[in-house]
Amino acid sequence: MLEVANLSVNYGSIEAVRDISFQVPEGKIVTLIGANGAGKTTTLSSISGLLRPGRGKIIFQGQDITRWPTDQIVRAGLAQVAEGRAILSPLTVAENLELGAFVRRDRAAIRQDIDRIYGQFPRLAERRSQLAGSLSGGEQQMLAIGRALMAQPKMLLLDEPSMGLAPIIINQVFEIIRQINEQGTTVLLVEQNANKALKIADYAYVMESGRVTFQGTAEEVRSSTHVVEAFLGKG
Numbered sequence: 194m195l196e197v198a199n200l201s202v203n204y205g206s207i208e209a210v211r212d213i214s215f216q217v218p219e220g221k222i223v224t225l226i227g228a229n230g231a232g233k234t235t236t237l238s239s240i241s242g243l244l245r246p247g248r249g250k251i252i253f254q255g256q257d258i259t260r261w262p263t264d265q266i267v268r269a270g271l272a273q274v275a276e277g278r279a280i281l282s283p284l285t286v287a288e289n290l291e292l293g294a295f296v297r298r299d300r301a302a303i304r305q306d307i308d309r310i311y312g313q314f315p316r317l318a319e320r321r322s323q324l325a326g327s328l329s330g331g332e333q334q335m336l337a338i339g340r341a342l343m344a345q346p347k348m349l350l351l352d353e354p355s356m357g358l359a360p361i362i363i364n365q366v367f368e369i370i371r372q373i374n375e376q377g378t379t380v381l382l383v384e385q386n387a388n389k390a391l392k393i394a395d396y397a398y399v400m401e402s403g404r405v406t407f408q409g410t411a412e413e414v415r416s417s418t419h420v421v422e423a424f425l426g427k428g
């Protein structure tokens with residue numbers, strides 16, 4: 194469904210991403226794992242059109258989207274949940290969800306989708322009139338995911354959804370990601386929390402210093418001595 198081929202991205206003279214290639218098949222969960230500064234966010238932002246890659250191609254459902262503007266990429270079915278959640282704090286939960294549907298004009302279906310999201314995230318339903326900035330970290334992450342779903346994406350790009358959350362909340366967020374995937378949305382999950390990501394992913398790519406240094410099924414990555422030593426530790 195998504196193919197990234199020979200992607201390179203520079204910030205001035207810094208080579209943040211160096212000639213990486215990977216694929217995300219339809220219906221799967223693929224994870225990009227790696228330490229701070231490995232180039233994970235740079236890669237996601239290039240896919241979603243927030244950054245212009247220096248070299249390489251990004252193909253989504255057979256179309257070359259490499260130079261498309263972000264709103265056109267969202268309309269094509271790719272929605273990103275940004276690192277640090279990026280919800281709009283001075284707006285309510287309900288207003289944040291409505292904004293997620295900015296590419297749509299089907300008012301009745303938008304209302305139905307908001308209700309569906311409240312069904313999936315009961316904590317958001319209870320807090321629909323609360324300002325987003327006053328939600329807990331876990332609730333903000335759920336709102337960010339809910340808002341991305343309002344664009345009716347075929348593929349969801351998630352940038353470190355576990356960041357800053359307590360272990361029990363991380364488990365809830367990952368369970369929701371698994372459910373969203375089961376309901377038919379393809380997922381590209383960027384994580385530093387490799388142990389958690391590998392539990393729900395079908396396939397994984399390991400990034401180090403801007404390069405893909407290892408790839409395999411979640412099982413293969415978990416049993417790679419190099420990956421275990423570099424990222425997974427004893428956990």
Ligand SMILES: Nc1ncnc2c1ncn2[C@@H]1O[C@H](COP(=O)(O)OP(=O)(O)OP(=O)(O)O)[C@@H](O)[C@H]1O
Pocket residue numbers: 204207208209227228229230231232233234235236276385
């Ligand atoms: N706007 C920028 N200007 C200059 N350098 C940048 C910029 N954004 C990122 N970088 C550099 O690019 C490299 C990759 O950063 P990136 O944010 O993609 O890493 P990451 O894998 O997402 O890390 P983290 O897990 O900490 O979020 C880093 O060395 C970083 O300092």
Ligand SMILES: [Mg+2]
Pocket residue numbers: 233234235276352353
């Ligand atoms: Mg990042």
